[in-house]
Amino acid sequence: MQVRYDLHTPVMLNEVLDYLNLSPGKTIIDATIGVAGHSQGILERISPGGRLIGIDQDKESLRIAGEKLAGFAGNYKCIHGNFKDIATIIKERNIDKIDGVLFDLGISSFQLDDPLRGFSFQQEGPLDMRLDRNNYISAYDLVNNLNEEEISTLLWNFGQERWHNRIAHRLVQEREKQPISTTSQLADIVWHALPGRYRYQRIHPATRTFQAVRIAVNRELEVLEIALARAIELLGKAGRICVISFHSLEDRIVKHGFKKAALDGKLDIITPKPLTPDRAELKENPSSRSAKLRAGEKL
Secondary structure, three states: OOOHHHHOOOOHHHHHHHHHHOOOOOEEEEEOOOOOOOHHHHHHOOOOOEEEEEEEEOOOHHHHHHHHHHHHHEEEEEEEOHHHHHHHHHHHHOOEEEEEEEOOOOOHHHHOOOHHOOOOOOOOOOOOOOOOOOOOOHHHHHHOOHHHHHHHHHHHHHHHOOHHHHHHHHHHHHOOOOOOOHHHHHHHHHHHHHHHHHHHOOOOHHEEEEEEEHHHOHHHHHHHHHHHHHHHHEEEEEEEEEEEEHHHHHHHHHHHHHHHHHHOOOEEOOOOOEEEEEEEHHHHHHOOOOOOOEEEOOO
């Protein structure tokens, strides 16, 4: 299956470009560059003389980003890495302070639509979910090796799944018959674990389970907390940070991270309440419906 990365729509693009307070000559970090949806707009506003550093765990995304940004050669650099290492990445490029940083925490449609990545229950694929394919631990490893209590805790902590105990119990029962190796197997187990009347809700019953497993595989919440604090430290005076989150667990970490930085006298929170997509964007890009944007300025 050929994945159409050109169909990826960056979320809240205009808001990001405005809140980053961009102008020619600035140095901006796109900590989750993906397929460069936001970075194209950023480079247009910081040129001439500006530079952009794009970080991503996904080598395929970086390859595509490089193709899309070819017209800005010399003004950007794509780095394979984890944004928790943002300070080291910047130091290695002899950059002391940055003027802005963006974290878009969503999984791109490019990744979701590729069945070989195993992120989606809507397509048959291997149970993988690694953002960085060099990592040793995949969704298959967690689902087939954690004990029932560990799986139950994972589903509650990272997915806030109401039926975490039932799902964990059924999963352990099913894997005794054969390993859980595909997305459809996991989705089917979740489906049958839920009481009948809860199988037909607004969202698919496997949504929270897949979210929880993906977060655990990639240690997303743990590294986010680390990365936010480091990014704020790297900002120069009046530098801006923008973070787009897609579920309450992420948003809570961003909210508390910003509040801590504000109490420490490091950050002015310029979005007292998170921004959400307007009606026009929701109509054009329904997958943006859960997005929340928070922004701050370095004091």
